[in-house]
Amino acid sequence: MPALPPDSQAPPAAFLPGLDELLAGAHVVSLPMRVKFRGILQREALLLRGPLGWGEFCPFPEYGDAEASRWLAAAVEAGWSGFPAPLRQSIPVNATVPAVPAGRVPEVLARFGRVDAVKVKVAEPGQDLADDTARVAAVREALPGAAIRVDANGGWDVPGAVTALTRLAAVGLEYAEQPVPDIAGLAEVRHRLRAAGVPVLVAADESVRKEDDPLKVARAGAADLIVVKVAPLGGVRRALDIVAQAGLPAVVSSALDTSVGIRAGLALAAALPELPYACGLGTVSLLAADVTPDSLVPDDGAIRLRDVNPAPELLAEYAAPPERRDWWLDRLRRVHAALAAAAAP
The missing domain is CATH 3.20.20.120 (Enolase-like C-terminal domain)
Incomplete structure (x- = not known):
């Protein structure tokens, strides 16, 4: 049973948008929780709008950039590559x-x-x-x-x-x-x-x-x-x-x-x-x-199974405070750089 190659953690370079494109469609939200889960009462997430839909980049804050890079790869797949054909609805x-x-x-x-x-x-x-x-x-x-x-x-x-x-x-x-x-x-x-x-x-x-x-x-x-x-x-x-x-x-x-x-x-x-x-x-x-x-x-x-379109009014209502938005955008910049380096020939 062969292991997956190490570079399979990164999307192919052709499917990694430029940082400016990601930032242009980025929204950072902070959502209240009904009960404490994983020790938190607010769930923060960075949403990315791509040509084929929305992706979500929300690794927990304690995760390092290398681990978080897989979360960004998943968000890019959702917004820029789309999903495989479904077998069930x-x-x-x-x-x-x-x-x-x-x-x-x-x-x-x-x-x-x-x-x-x-x-x-x-x-x-x-x-x-x-x-x-x-x-x-x-x-x-x-x-x-x-x-x-x-x-x-x-x-x-x-x-x-x-x-x-x-x-x-x-x-x-x-x-x-x-x-x-x-x-x-x-x-x-x-x-x-x-x-x-x-x-x-x-x-x-x-x-x-x-x-x-x-x-x-x-x-x-x-x-x-x-x-x-x-x-x-x-x-x-x-x-x-x-x-x-x-x-x-x-x-x-x-x-x-x-x-x-x-x-x-x-x-x-x-x-x-x-x-x-x-x-x-x-x-x-x-x-x-x-x-x-x-x-x-x-x-x-x-x-x-159905698609999701975030509502502008909810993105605005639950927008993260400026300092948390800056924190997430800085994280996006770092993790994007890591993915770009991993996908380079």
Whole structure:
């Protein structure tokens, strides 16, 4: 199983617009969130208008320029290359429950409408297994027939992950996403769960999108399935290539995007030959505002494929403060230079 070539992280030079063209169509927004997620209550994003549509550049502030370059490649693909032809027009999605107290679970779930699958955040810093158990149990009580998956974002060590997943398995888990930080740990957790007869599949997220070689996890036999996100992997086409080479079932998820970013996630889910799991693309429901009045949110457990056109009045209403706009435009300049250098012959 050959690794993707290092330069596949950058778009071909022919598809990288000049910096002035990107800046001319750039809008920086700051959207309030309904609940804290990843420790933030405001989601900032830089939107780019291209000839074929809108792209979203929103790597989290702590990400370095090299990692952020893949997010810009994805935004350029959306606006300047467009998406592959879809194989389906409706994408099943899961609800997402942040690390809220168990008593708030019904309130969070109510925003998603009908739900067939739920992703529950666990292993939150400052919380313990009792908090996780109560939250997952509250989801199961509210939705007796739903598929439940948990996401630890690498927050446990191997013994802690095995202990936690053994306990949480009592409510019935579809899979556990990134229970530990590293690939060797994922393989060990998977081995120990199997040896103990605990029926929880292991999914890799960060071990795919943050690795220099996203196929390492598949070669190591460290996961039963992979979670793929368009922006961190450098675009829809690169994500499709990774899934094909990995040879594992894939779940398409988002990175807390506006509807512009969710549109790219839907394009990936629509183009996959197989889509065995509900996708984590319903996260616009966690935002208290969006850049379009026709948000890409679930309806009857799915999102229909459609294009997104941000509304000028919403771009103006939620425009980031001048100092944050300058911060994002400076970041765009740096990351564009990195991509141009990588794409040069």
